[in-house]
Amino acid sequence: MASVTVVKTIGFVIPGVFSDPQLWEDGAPADETTAEKSAAGTFATAAFVQGEALTFVGSGATGKLLDTDSTGPGTGTYVTYGITSGNPAAGDVVTGGASLGTCILSSSTPLNVGVVWQGQCENEKFVVIGAPVVTISGSTSSSTAYKEITTVAGASFRDNANIQTNALRWVGTNGCAFSSVFADCLVSSEANARGSNIQLNSDDAGGLGVTSASTDALFDFLIVEGLYAGTDAALGAAYLLSNAKLRNSLVIQNASAADHIIGTGTGSPSLYNTTVVACDDLATAPTSIFKSGASGTVTVQNGDLFAGDPTKAIKAGSATYNFTTCYSDISGTPGVTQTNYSGEFENVNDATRDFRLKIGAAGTDTGTTDAANAQFDIAGTERPNGAAYDVGCWELVQGAAVPIMGQECL
């Protein structure tokens, strides 16, 4: 039976169903694979409250309210719940522990089993001091029932009207943005977790952290900035310690004299059309782009990998690395073509960084076609725009009319 996506908005300036990403995460069912959406009627007494405990009078089951279309007595056709115990049955009187609202289940056969618990963030800046903005963990998941954090339509930096001309870096006013102070920004420690469309920044740790427990996680269309100068292969400006996929994203290491940009530990992550960089004018470039532990297989396809110093290394550690159609300012790695850093991007200096691909970049039209992982770029441009995929997260829009100041297109 198909799972159902339960969409919950997250915002405090624009009030959402949840006011904070961590409270959204906390509101998920303990088992996303067994949560059910069932037909229901006879809604009475009061409106149900998001997240309240439920009792199923009749079968004796218990659970938690995830969703309903009921707005109060006399309205509503379904209820979606996480199951804490028992097995809800037809005729059960579902009763909210906080609201005392009730409804009656119409059937013992649910409409859906399994939920995608999807949090959609408003165009706001979510800031947390000393801890991640959100830590995803603790629920049972599957490939069809999982947690997913993304943005409301129109709220992402990708939806910004000026996405094609905005500098490509973390800018809090360009769209939904997470920022952690003295901590990782987004940590995933749950299998199958997903995230997209958000800007992540940490001033002292990883912008994105995927632990070894987060198998089959999928992250797409992210701007990730981190600042981690230590040597631990299980940490980094971003760290990917499982078989997670990171696609169509930008990762920036902001620390000078960092050991590496992305740590993979003993994980086997895959990166598709991802741009991984340290700014060219950092006092000291990172020693390597990637650092692994004792094992793992790291797959990088259509990667733009720039440290800002051609004497540095692309990889360190004992993992097996598979690079396909990648570009870097560092030579000597099969699958990676060396090119000039400043020729690839609009601006590679820290203060004015802008990692949109530049006209004439070597990575233009030289990538591997892969519609499964890179059909769209970080700005929403469909690939290819030109003869072939561009390398990195940005697909250069070719042939577009570019007005010159004072010479508007007629």
Add this chain to the structure above:
Amino acid sequence: MARLCIRIKPNPNTTDPSLDVLRTQEGDVVCVKEDGHVFSHGELNCGQYRFIDVPGAVTADFVILIKPSFDAGRNLIRKRSAHLDPAVLRGVAWRTVVTATKAQIDSITVVKS
């Protein structure tokens, strides 16, 4: 002023109890917010949480209550490193408390081991 959002109801993973430590449990602080943060209707009324205001404090004062714990391999081992003693929160002295000082919060903070 800081406002603590505290889980007050059990929150087990009945399918896989080994994941309980990776979920917030009774006494865990889910988040700490500054003045002006507006919690949602569901957050305020679902019965899973209670809220304690701490005048004169800022969110940074309560980092220990919202930090997760990791092992050396960066595996998440606890959703929260410390919590407010659930037994004390349930007790007569704290049951109805909606405002506290930082010292009072500190006095019932327990680092998990």
